[in-house]
Amino acid sequence: MKLENVRIAMRGIRANRLRSALTMLGIMIGVGAVIVLVAVGNGSSKAVQARLQSLGTNTLTVLAGGFGPRGAGNGAARPTLTNADVAAISDPTLVPDVRQVAPVKTASAAASASGNSYTPGQILGTTANMADIRAYTTTDGSFFTENDVVNHNRVVVLGTTVVKNLFGTTTDPVGQDIKIGNATWTVAGVLKSLGTNGLQDQDDVVLAPITSLEDNLTGNNGQVNQIVAQATSRTTTTQASAEITSVLASNHKSATGATQFQVLNQASLLATSESTNQVFTVLLGAVAAISLLVGGIGVMNIMLVTVTERTREIGIRKAIGARRWDILSQFLVEAVMLSVLGGLLGVLLGIVGSRFKIVGVQPVIAPGSVLLAFGVALVVGLFFGIYPANRAASLSPIDALRYE
Numbered sequence: 001m002k003l004e005n006v007r008i009a010m011r012g013i014r015a016n017r018l019r020s021a022l023t024m025l026g027i028m029i030g031v032g033a034v035i036v037l038v039a040v041g042n043g044s045s046k047a048v049q050a051r052l053q054s055l056g057t058n059t060l061t062v063l064a065g066g067f068g069p070r071g072a073g074n075g076a077a078r079p080t081l082t083n084a085d086v087a088a089i090s091d092p093t094l095v096p097d098v099r100q101v102a103p104v105k106t107a108s109a110a111a112s113a114s115g116n117s118y119t120p121g122q123i124l125g126t127t128a129n130m131a132d133i134r135a136y137t138t139t140d141g142s143f144f145t146e147n148d149v150v151n152h153n154r155v156v157v158l159g160t161t162v163v164k165n166l167f168g169t170t171t172d173p174v175g176q177d178i179k180i181g182n183a184t185w186t187v188a189g190v191l192k193s194l195g196t197n198g199l200q201d202q203d204d205v206v207l208a209p210i211t212s213l214e215d216n217l218t219g220n221n222g223q224v225n226q227i228v229a230q231a232t233s234r235t236t237t238t239q240a241s242a243e244i245t246s247v248l249a250s251n252h253k254s255a256t257g258a259t260q261f262q263v264l265n266q267a268s269l270l271a272t273s274e275s276t277n278q279v280f281t282v283l284l285g286a287v288a289a290i291s292l293l294v295g296g297i298g299v300m301n302i303m304l305v306t307v308t309e310r311t312r313e314i315g316i317r318k319a320i321g322a323r324r325w326d327i328l329s330q331f332l333v334e335a336v337m338l339s340v341l342g343g344l345l346g347v348l349l350g351i352v353g354s355r356f357k358i359v360g361v362q363p364v365i366a367p368g369s370v371l372l373a374f375g376v377a378l379v380v381g382l383f384f385g386i387y388p389a390n391r392a393a394s395l396s397p398i399d400a401l402r403y404e
Contacts, residue, residue, distance in 0.1 A: 009334035023302045024342035026295030027377050031346025033288035034373040039354040039363030041281030058234045061264040062227040080223045088247050097240035099232050102130040103224040105210050107217040113178035118165035121204035125213025133230040141174035141189030149209040155188040159203035163190055183216040241265050296380035303335050303388035318397035328393040335385025343377030
């Protein structure tokens with residue numbers, strides 16, 4: 001009898017091809033939307049995680065100032081970090097869980113080369129070990145060395161955005177001279193592209209030895225804008241953060257006792273970002289699931305119409321001995337088949353749609369979302385098919401045969 005129900009259901013679907021196709025379309029769009037939007041959320045999450053990990057999962061960044069528009073200074077002189085702070089954090093006896101430290105000093109100036117002029121988003125002076133701390137790699141040339149820092153050599157490493165604006169796409173910048181401010185610098189290398197971190201272009205950067213930057217752009221006042229430290233491992237970042245806070249606390253407190261610096265833990269940012277993106281992905285999937293509900297209502301609507309159209313058929317089947325379950329299962333199978341066929345097409349649509357970038361994000365399909373979307377489509381067909389099927393099974397044979 002089950003195979004007979006399937007045969008009857010297929011005959012009913014074929015008899016009303018357009019109506020059945022429109023019903024399946026609603027389910028298909030719902031399933032496809034769930035798969036694609038969850039894939040977008042998943043892809044966005046992986047992209048953000050990759051960008052954060054590219055900065056190092058065991059890095060710590062110390063910034064001057066507390067929380068609020070003027071830090072913790074309450075209107076007093078703006079808090080600063082100094083070379084003495086760099087030395088303190090570099091002391092293994094005071095901060096045993098920090099492997100290495102790099103000071104960072106920022107500058108702003110226009111750059112020119114090959115007849116082009118451009119103002120980089122960031123000009124940073126630092127030490128050679130920044131390449132290891134931030135996992136910087138070069139696609140051309142090399143990073144500057146500690147010898148360049150000691151000898152105050154005017155060499156720079158450029159991000160790809162700066163290279164494009166100063167040299168275009170055909171000129172090899174390594175070994176070329178560029179002018180930054182009033183000084184001439186030699187390009188030592190080009191950084192591998194890092195993309196954006198959601199707030200700024202990480203390739204719009206110029207890196208130079210901190211000593212040369214102070215000589216030619218900022219002056220040496222004994223202060224730095226930030227300090228970047230690398231913990232001995234990802235598991236020791238919390239201890240390293242606590243040690244840095246303890247070392248700097250005595251020299252960086254306001255009159256109220258509040259600390260005048262912040263220690264940003266990259267591992268914590270990574271965990272927070274992952275949690276936020278998971279919520280974002282679930283919300284996207286939930287929004288898409290609403291279209292599945294709409295598709296289910298379409299299934300119920302078409303099945304109610306089908307029951308009305310086949311009332312006399314139901315009466316004849318009951319008159320020759322069909323049981324209540326036979327009628328119920330007949331229409332329930334048809335509703336489920338509509339959902340299954342629509343769900344399969346939706347899975348295909350979702351897989352194909354996820355191969356294209358959406359708003360700059362490359363979707364990454366989550367296998368669980370495919371199974372979940374198809375399973376929900378099946379349940380929707382079953383749920384919204386019960387009422388029409390039960391209505392058909394409840395018809396009296398005499399009333400059904402009298403129906404015109």
